[in-house]
Amino acid sequence: MPRHRGTYKPDHPSPYEVSRSQIESFIKCPACFWMNRVKGIKFPGMPGFLLNTATDTLLKKDFDHYRELQKPHPFMVENGLAHLVPFKHEDFEQWTKSLQLGFRTEYPASDLIIGGGLDDVWHDLETDELFIVDYKSTASRANEEKTGLAEITLNGAYKEGYKRQMEIYQWIMRQNGFDVSDTGYFVYVNGDQHFEDGMLKGQSDKAVMRFDVQLIEYEGNDDWVEGTIIDLKACLEQDEPPMHASSGFGPKGDKQCEYATLFDGMLENGLI
Secondary structure, eight states, X not given: OOOBOSSOOTTOSSOEEEEHHHHHHHHHOHHHHHHHHTTOOOOOOOOOOHHHHHXXXXXXXXXXXXXXXXXXXXXXXXXXXXXXXEXXXXXXXXXXXXXXXXXXXXXXXXXXXXXXXXXXXXXXXXXXXXXXXXXXXXXXXXXXXXXXXXXXXXXXXXXXXXXXXXXXXXXXXXXXXXXXXXXXXXXXXXXXXXXXXXXXXXXXXXXXXXXXXXXXXXEOOGGGXXXXXHHHHHHXXXXXXOOOOSSSBSTTSOBOOTTHHHHHHHHHTTOO
């Protein structure tokens, strides 16, 4: 049976595939989600940050080594998590393939497939409990004392999406029959541009960038996920677009959707 993705087709025989990022798009602005998924209107996107992809790949290599050994990575031990190991599962590599919705579940109540791509999962071998892990990269300012990099937190409007991402993946893992802790972990690598005197050290054709690494524990709550999926499906079935979001945009999350005025004008003139 052919996959149902891209523009939503109500008569398609297959469940419609919805990625974690599309759920986030729906939460931020149902109108923009509807325009994109129902009408096929493509919005300008942010370019991919290849340096972030590189740090994710390198972190995965770090933890994959200990996944094979079924031992905790020294970073885990140093952070009081010696009782956990990187999860070893025959489908793990598939779960990391976000473009293929490799980590997924079908939700029959809405005739949707919900998925994305995991960064990592850690496993308590004694209790069999799983912990969702997400890798993040940044380059923060110096702290107030100018003695090191500022501590990373999960505060800020745009980081609410990080929390929802964690909770969606916890929910998907539970839908697949696993015992998943509410506790998840963000492994943050923080590029140091303040306290290093350069990158070119030793070999003339090699550069080294130093990163601080921080582990942030987060207590997730996926109670909102299923209701949001039901609302998202109802949005896909609408003949007219919903209202644009009046807030949730801008650094403080207090701005309306940036496309609201544009699309309201198009709607008034019968262009959509």
